[in-house]
Amino acid sequence: xxxxxxxxxxxxxxxxxxxxxxxxxxxxxxxxxxxxxxxxxxxxxxxxxxxxxxxxxxxxxxxxxxxxxxxxxxxxxxxxxxxxxxxxxxxxxxxxxxxxxxxxxxxxxxxxxxxxxxxxxxxxxxxxxxxxxxxxxxxxxxxxxxxxxxxxxxxxxxxxxxxxxxxxxxxxxxxxxxxxxxxxxxxxxxxxxxxxxxxxxxxxxxxxxxxxxxxxxxxxxxxxxxxxxxxxxxxxxxxxxxxxxxxxxxxxxxxxxxxxxxxxxxxxxxxxxxxxxxxxxxxxxxxxxxxxxxxxxxxxxxxxxxxxxxxxxxxxxxxxxxxxxxxxxxxxxxxxxxxxxxxxxxxxxxxxxxxxxxxxxxxxxxxxxxxxxxxxxxxxxxxxxxxxxxxxxxx
Amino acid sequence: xxxxxxxxxxxxxxxxxxxxxxxxxxxxxxxxxxxxxxxxxxxxxxxxxxxxxxxxxxxxxxxxxxxxxxxxxxxxxxxxxxxxxxxxxxxxxxxxxxxxxxxxxxxxxxxxxxxxxxx
Numbered sequence: 001x002x003x004x005x006x007x008x009x010x011x012x013x014x015x016x017x018x019x020x021x022x023x024x025x026x027x028x029x030x031x032x033x034x035x036x037x038x039x040x041x042x043x044x045x046x047x048x049x050x051x052x053x054x055x056x057x058x059x060x061x062x063x064x065x066x067x068x069x070x071x072x073x074x075x076x077x078x079x080x081x082x083x084x085x086x087x088x089x090x091x092x093x094x095x096x097x098x099x100x101x102x103x104x105x106x107x108x109x110x111x112x113x114x115x116x117x118x119x120x121x122x123x124x125x126x127x128x129x130x131x132x133x134x135x136x137x138x139x140x141x142x143x144x145x146x147x148x149x150x151x152x153x154x155x156x157x158x159x160x161x162x163x164x165x166x167x168x169x170x171x172x173x174x175x176x177x178x179x180x181x182x183x184x185x186x187x188x189x190x191x192x193x194x195x196x197x198x199x200x201x202x203x204x205x206x207x208x209x210x211x212x213x214x215x216x217x218x219x220x221x222x223x224x225x226x227x228x229x230x231x232x233x234x235x236x237x238x239x240x241x242x243x244x245x246x247x248x249x250x251x252x253x254x255x256x257x258x259x260x261x262x263x264x265x266x267x268x269x270x271x272x273x274x275x276x277x278x279x280x281x282x283x284x285x286x287x288x289x290x291x292x293x294x295x296x297x298x299x300x301x302x303x304x305x306x307x308x309x310x311x312x313x314x315x316x317x318x319x320x321x322x323x324x325x326x327x328x329x330x331x332x333x334x335x336x337x338x339x340x341x342x343x344x345x346x347x348x349x350x351x352x353x354x355x356x357x358x359x360x361x362x363x364x365x366x367x368x369x370x371x372x373x374x375x376x377x378x379x380x381x382x383x384x385x386x387x388x389x390x391x392x393x394x395x
Numbered sequence: 396x397x398x399x400x401x402x403x404x405x406x407x408x409x410x411x412x413x414x415x416x417x418x419x420x421x422x423x424x425x426x427x428x429x430x431x432x433x434x435x436x437x438x439x440x441x442x443x444x445x446x447x448x449x450x451x452x453x454x455x456x457x458x459x460x461x462x463x464x465x466x467x468x469x470x471x472x473x474x475x476x477x478x479x480x481x482x483x484x485x486x487x488x489x490x491x492x493x494x495x496x497x498x499x500x501x502x503x504x505x506x507x508x509x510x511x512x513x514x
Contacts, residue, residue, distance in 0.1 A: 084454065145463060195454065258478070271485075378477075
């Protein structure tokens, strides 16, 4: 394990000792995450050593926990729920969950059980929150202060949307958007569009989108959107609507606030406006996952992950001197496709002293991870390599 | 901005600092409470818990238990929205946003039992 979690682990152990004491006198036990906060009940099954609890609905994966992992285990995947997860009862009979389809020649409703007989595709995608890297901005943006851990690489299985479209006679003319609606409960007194999770993406995304019921070989956990989740490869997490209950081809974008004014990238201090770019396509990005603080002299394994965004990551370079010089770092393990990330490893011989380690990725369309990323009001989309660099002290 | 022990230690400290970010004496609590519970449309209380306002909403974060609740972040959240939380600069005046933000900054964190984990 790297040294960054080491510091937090000491903190964790202090909390853990308190918990053991509580257990001895018959009090309920809780599982503490890396920051000493208990895991919320609905994600009590997560690996506490790998998680940081920002709030009940936002849990980050510890940076070092990713290591050289190609696929992020379910119990280490970050959580960002825009609304509290629905009751556990919705996954009691997963195949009975019903979805309505609109904006097609033959609109209909189908259960998950029926969807499973239409077609199956398995894809690997990076799932990443728009605000991943918010902590690296300096303008005090509101929202969870994610560092690198609002991202994971997931293998999804589900039915291709294009197969459903074909089965239902094609998309009605003039429908420019693919709109997914989440099944979260909206409290009384609120018009649905105020907080409903409903996102629209360009209609062409139907060619690669799937409706997934499986996550890394297991039924999708409730916390991650089970029984059914819309997966838009290459797009930020918010577009991957959980508890999908409606998939509609629509002429206009959803009227929901989360679409109209939420998740829009704009200059600091500017009000949200539907004309601003929506958080759709992810960008080329990489970061080191270890070592993060300290290393012993001699040979050290430096590792991280690199992603291409919407086109395959083609190469990643590593700098041991804060970006003065760069050398290509080899990928390790199989290529899971253009939307997955690829781990990289370099064995380096580091002298005593402090070294600034940085990584820089490039994708198949030639986009290069930039040195810096401009501040924006909601602190979205940070992929600057300098902010993601780590100072490692070798002794 | 590479990682440092200092920033990590600061982050750990801050996550435990559930202290009001603004002194109550400098804030019009009554006006802030009224905006929180009534003027804002939809009302902040529908979604958020806040002991001082007797609010028990469970959709959004419990404001008595949130990390990093300083006035700048609260103001930015109210004006520009966060996630599904709508931007209130469409329905509240700048002055109202300032008043309700200062109110939350002054009173949040008074619930000794709040852990940030409500479910």
